[in-house]
Amino acid sequence: MDQKIINLYDEYTHTALSRKEFINRLALLAGGTAMAMTLLPMLENNYAQAASRLNADLIEEQITFPGAEGQVKAFAARPKGTKKLGTVLVIHENRGLNPHIVDVARQMAVEGFIAVAVDALSPFGGTPADEDKARELIGQLDKEKNLKNYLMALDYLRDRKDGNGKAGCVGFCWGGAMANNLAVNDPKLLAAVAYYGMQAKTEDVPRIKASLMLHYAGLDERVNAGISAYEAALKENKKDYKLYVYEGVNHAFNNNTSPTRYNEAAAKLAWGRTIGLFKDKLG
Template identity: 25%
Template structure:
């Protein structure tokens, strides 16, 4: 069975855009999965993940969080983000968060390219507040539940990666109708927000990703104290972004296991509802 894919506009004034995928021969309304991007945007990898969930029988939707009124600002355009990603991939991962070493590597580039990468890097890693995107994600879940014909009346769950993982958790705190939320190596929500969560949450982390994984036991404790459902797996000998098969960080065994667990989770929380 082939997929039907398209970019659609949504939001109160159609100000947002997202990538949708579903099995083209399926006529009944489908439960929906919101796929929340990494910091790199709705790139080919995120579109591929969206299509994987569509192939599993869901209406899958990846909101482009960087786009407003159908376009991105100059510093967040696809080609600019791709240029930053290629630059960082050329460096050891330890250099990414070391400003001095990163600046040294930048100085080896021609001046115009230096300027482009610097501006986009600062915009991506210093000028983006993930909470700015929650209203857009709330609009997405409402759109899928109440407006989009192929998923109208069905349940909605979320899955996010890195920045998107943190947003998936934040969406669970804000969207009281969300059926489930999956976090891939994303920061935990604030302790005071956890009390608002109404759905099961599942987290997947790499043991070597200490900045994130060291905080997971605290999240588990807070979820338990607030009577919330939280399962998680921390994969040994696994780092950050282990699910991204376009990166050197990809860990096939951890990614394979996590994907199976996610599908099982969605099967549990997204039982088909009648209209």
């Protein structure tokens, strides 16, 4: 698919561009409204394509824990057994807690961790089915209270009786930015993995204690614009980090429900590196 079309979709999903304007611009690029409507299903997420990890060896549950104001909803998964395990906070994209992120949490549990995927939209009653509405609500979150909810989620993970007291996090897009933010704000966080997420402020880098792993898509000009300054600050402050740029792939390359952006080879490579970090730091 024409990269201009993929870039337009990225703009639509990360800015205030209305759906009407997006469709109009898509029609111009595609050569007409009819062709735009044909391309649309290839651009939008298809959650039927999510590779479900449901199996008898996992314990799955819908949970709540105390947040900044009221209860926070989350999906939790862990392998069966009595061994105390490392814990991983899974942080969703700007669409809220959807089937893809639930599946990522399942994958993390299959790898031998307790995985908890928080629904950041809990203050609004939870993630709606309408993705446009979910993106709108993400923009309405109180940033300080939202950050506190995630910090409290990490405390919840460390306090779980079936956990070993060690916690890491992995986030995607909006969640990648949150992973960087948590590394700045939680000195007890042991490992933070950010997939194509906006960087922390360079002046906040000295506060980072966690080991960082940063995955970027080579074609993701919007997010990648911040790499150089962030890496320079990490080096200057002698932080433990690994940074990977996957050439020729798009933002959201890990999302297997996004057919035009998913890249299986890059996703598998990044996932293997992520799990390696967590096994090293949370085991």
